[in-house]
Amino acid sequence: MRIVVWTILLALSIAPAFAHDHARPALDGWYQSLTSGKGPCCDGPGVDAMHLSDVDWESKDGRYRVRIEGLWIDVPEEAVVSGPNRDGRTLVWPMKYLDGSIHVRCFMPGAMG
Secondary structure (H helix, E strand, C coil), X not given: CHHHHHHHHHHHHCCCCCCCCCCCHHHHHHHHHCEECCEECCCCCCCCCEEECHHHEEEECCEEEEEECCEEXXXXXXXXXXXXXXCCCEEEEXXXXXXXXXXXXXXXXXXXX
16 A cells, blocks of 8 residues: 555656746746646646747647647646736646656746747
8 A cells, every 4th residue: 555655646746847937036926826727837846837939839729739748738728827928938837647648737828929
């Protein structure tokens, strides 16, 4: 039973570790305040925002999808963060699980262009 609990805890702690923009520390509080329908975006270590290039996300018929590690992943509606994007760039908070699957915890579009 201990092995199962330990494995679950380990799985929950594994996620891509992408730092916030250290060149703009004034945004740290804003990052920490962001939430989606899935909960807080920055909820613990390893759950930081990743910036996406314009070629790594798209919108079609009101839905978003993102490319992470070469895979296109549909963004669930409840993961989309509403409100103004003070960073200006597209942000995604990916969660990677032990089975290799990647899920989007939060997503905030930037300006395509």
